[in-house]
Amino acid sequence: MMNKYKLNVGIIGLGTVGSGVIKLLKKQRRNIKNRTGIELKVVAITARNRRKRRGVDISSFKWVDSPLEIARDPEVDVVVELIGDTDKTAAKVIREAISNGKHVVTANKSLLAKEGSFFEELAKEKGVFLRYEAAVAGGIPIIKVLQDSLIVNKISKLYGVINGTCNFILTKMESDGREYLDVFSEAKKLGYVESDPRLDIGGIDSAHKLALLSCLAFGTTLNFKSVKTEGIDHISIEDIQEADLIGYKIKLLATAEYSKNTLIQEVSPKLIRKGSPIAQVNGSTNIIAIEGEEIGTTVFSGPGAGMGPTASSVVSDLVAIASRKSKSTFLTGEKINGSNKYESTSKKSSFYLRFILKDKPGVIARLSGKLSSCGISISQMKQKPFAKQKATLIITTHKTLQENLEKALIDIKNLKICEQRPVCIEIQEFQKGSQVS
Ligand SMILES: NC(=O)c1ccc[n+]([C@@H]2O[C@H](COP(=O)([O-])OP(=O)(O)OC[C@H]3O[C@@H](n4cnc5c(N)ncnc54)[C@H](OP(=O)(O)O)[C@@H]3O)[C@@H](O)[C@H]2O)c1
Numbered sequence: 001m002m003n004k005y006k007l008n009v010g011i012i013g014l015g016t017v018g019s020g021v022i023k024l025l026k027k028q029r030r031n032i033k034n035r036t037g038i039e040l041k042v043v044a045i046t047a048r049n050r051r052k053r054r055g056v057d058i059s060s061f062k063w064v065d066s067p068l069e070i071a072r073d074p075e076v077d078v079v080v081e082l083i084g085d086t087d088k089t090a091a092k093v094i095r096e097a098i099s100n101g102k103h104v105v106t107a108n109k110s111l112l113a114k115e116g117s118f119f120e121e122l123a124k125e126k127g128v129f130l131r132y133e134a135a136v137a138g139g140i141p142i143i144k145v146l147q148d149s150l151i152v153n154k155i156s157k158l159y160g161v162i163n164g165t166c167n168f169i170l171t172k173m174e175s176d177g178r179e180y181l182d183v184f185s186e187a188k189k190l191g192y193v194e195s196d197p198r199l200d201i202g203g204i205d206s207a208h209k210l211a212l213l214s215c216l217a218f219g220t221t222l223n224f225k226s227v228k229t230e231g232i233d234h235i236s237i238e239d240i241q242e243a244d245l246i247g248y249k250i251k252l253l254a255t256a257e258y259s260k261n262t263l264i265q266e267v268s269p270k271l272i273r274k275g276s277p278i279a280q281v282n283g284s285t286n287i288i289a290i291e292g293e294e295i296g297t298t299v300f301s302g303p304g305a306g307m308g309p310t311a312s313s314v315v316s317d318l319v320a321i322a323s324r325k326s327k328s329t330f331l332t333g334e335k336i337n338g339s340n341k342y343e344s345t346s347k348k349s350s351f352y353l354r355f356i357l358k359d360k361p362g363v364i365a366r367l368s369g370k371l372s373s374c375g376i377s378i379s380q381m382k383q384k385p386f387a388k389q390k391a392t393l394i395i396t397t398h399k400t401l402q403e404n405l406e407k408a409l410i411d412i413k414n415l416k417i418c419e420q421r422p423v424c425i426e427i428q429e430f431q432k433g434s435q436v437s
Contacts, residue, residue, distance in 0.1 A: 006039045007322040010070035010102075012093055013082030014047040017107055017134065019054040020311030021080060026056070028315070038322040040315070044070045071096035078103040078321055080314060085110040086195065098122045098130065105317040107134035107310060110199070113208035113224040116215075120222075120329035130329040131317035136209040137162055137286040139309025140302040141316065146216035146290075153292030155217040159255040162209045164284030164304040165192045165200040166232050166252040170269075171282045174240050174249065180233060192284070202231035203252060203267040210254040210265055217290065218258040221335045223265075230268040239354055239423055242394050243271050246380070248352075249279040253428060261336075270428040271352050276436050277301070289436045297434040347402045350379065352394075354423040355412075359389040363417045367393070370415065374408035376400045390419050396427070 009025075011018055025040055033039050045061045046069075064070050071079055071093050079097035081104060083090045090108050097104050098119065106112065112119070112132055123130040133143045137160075146155075161167050165187055172183040184201065187193050192200075199205045211224035232252050243250050248271035256265045272279040277299060281287040286304030291297050303309040357363045364383065371378065377398045384392040397405070409422060430437040 005037050005322070006041065007318060008041050008043045008075055008077045009080060009318060010044040010064075010073060010076035010078070011042060011080045011082065012046050012067045012070055013080075013084070014045060014052075014054050014058070015082065015084075016307050017310045017314065018045075018047065018080075018082040019056050020307035021082070021314050022054070022058065022061075023056045024308075024311045024315050032315075032319060036319055036323060038319055040318050040322065043075050044073055046070055067093045068096055071102065072100055076102060078105060078318060080104075080318070081106040081108060082314070084108060091115060094119055094130075095122065098126050098128055101126055101128060103129045103131070103321045105131045105134075105314055105321070107132065107314060109135040109205070109208040109212060113211045113222070116212065116222045116329065123329050129321050131321060132212070133317050134310045134313035136212055137288060137300075138164075138303050138305045139312055140286060140288065140300050140304070141313065142213065142288055142300055143216065144316075144320075145300065146213065150290065150292055150295065150298075153294045155290055155292045156259060157255070157257045157291040158213055158217050158288060159253060159278075160286065160288035160300075161251050161278060161281050162213075162254050162286050162288065162304065163200055163203070163206040163252060164286060165194070166203070166206070167281065167285070167304075168192055168283050169201070170232060170235070170240070170250055170252065173235075173237055174244070177237060177241075179237050180235060184233075198231075201233050203229045204231075206252060206254045206267040207265075210256055210267060213288070214256040214258075214263060214265055215335075217256065218263060219336045220258065220263050223263070226263070227265040227267060229266075232269055234421065234423055235269055235425075236354075236423070238392065239352070239425070242354065242382075243352060243425075244274075246352075246396060247274055248272060248427065249274055250425060251278060251281075253278070269425050271425050272428050273437070276430060278430075278436050289430075289434075291431070291434070297431070297436060299435050348399045349402065349429075350399050350427040351397045351405055352423075352425045352427055353397065355393045355395070356419040356422075357391045357393055358417055358419055359386050359391060360417065363391075364393060366415055366417060367412055370411045371395075371397075371408050374404045374411065376404055376408055402426075 044064045046064045169183045207227040207229045215222040253270040254267045287301040289299045379398045380396045382394045
């Protein structure tokens with residue numbers, strides 16, 4: 001069994017995060033030992049290409065050709081999986097490591113969001129720890145906060161900006177006045193976009209992270225499939241400028257709320273009042289607000305990705321395992337099996353709408369007629385001059401039931417007066433007086 005003060009570490013994956021972990025361990029090894037009495041020793045490493053330059057000297061470490069060899073190595077106490085979810089290797093490695101009685105640290109949010117419950121059961125059965133602080137919000141220690149510091153709070157809601165790539169794109173569109181596709185290409189060139197871009201811009205990465213946060217915050221069963229997910233690729237510079245004119249910024253907001261035995265999880269673009277701390281989070285910074293019975297609203301903000309912050313979270317998990325302060329994978333108690341669903345019916349909000357209409361007589365009257373017949377009252381309406389036989393119509397609504405708006409948008413689609421799918425963004429209002437309002 002592992003020596004309390006020494007942990008033998010096997011690292012699988014030496015990309016941004018993996019090589020960052022090696023750098024950090026080299027830099028902080030003595031400091032960690034001085035501060036905690038814990039010695040973290042790398043005893044085996046692997047990646048796909050042994051000859052690739054890693055920006056850190058790895059010649060003193062034992063190189064192993066197969067990731068599964070590390071998962072089975074008797075000398076290894078903890079396996080650090082930093083491959084990502086591109087093929088089945090990460091899943092096999094984690095299963096094999098836990099089955100062989102090894103602790104696991106991973107940053108793999110997509111794999112955990114899908115298979116976390118299975119790994120949790122396996123880890124429980126084998127009496128090992130599965131830690132994943134780096135999987136959500138990079139350097140912000142939000143997992144430990146939910147598992148430890150806020151455990152006595154009944155949490156009703158959490159929300160925030162948890163995908164740096166989308167935030168970088170929306171921020172750049174706004175600051176430089178550039179179109180989505182232009183900024184997306186720049187983000188790609190800078191290496192900010194995942195190899196499958198839909199994960200970022202389609203909101204799926206945020207949904208993975210939200211599912212992990214929700215089950216910790218509310219004690220519910222992990223349920224990624226029930227996250228209603230919408231991305232940012234339909235947002236134009238026009239939407240950002242119109243939002244600005246009425247005092248808002250557009251952010252991809254992840255929100256989870258638990259009440260009356262129902263969990264509502266949603267990732268979608270929202271109009272956020274400019275004065276809110278959430279609107280002021282730029283670039284790759286993440287922000288998460290938590291509403292708890294005792295604490296009120298608490299806000300956490302910091303670097304959401306990158307070598308240093310992510311490596312810092314991985315190494316903190318290693319220290320937690322070595323000092324045996326670690327909790328179980330999600331929460332130790334019985335899971336709440338409340339219904340996990342997205343309910344549009346009960347929600348009342350104001351909305352920003354942008355329509356590109358065909359240049360035909362009476363189109364605006366027909367459109368507003370449909371809104372009115374669905375009980376939607378218009379707060380502001382602005383028509384831009386007709387150009388190229390199209391007209392842009394910007395509308396903000398008074399508070400309305402979301403289901404009414406959904407019905408109106410279907411009715412408007414059936415009128416066949418729109419040149420393209422309308423843009424519809426909820427105007428997010430936070431509790432008055434809260435730290436994020
Ligand atoms: N980057 C971030 O800021 C960040 C933040 C939070 C979480 N994460 C998560 O951290 C994990 C790693 O991300 P990353 O950015 O470090 O990825 P990365 O730079 O693409 O590195 C992936 C590493 O895994 C190795 N690898 C891939 N497939 C392998 C296989 N089948 N067998 C052995 N090695 C394999 C690669 O080897 P080669 O180098 O030889 O090709 C590479 O060293 C992912 O789950 C990611 O979602 C990353």
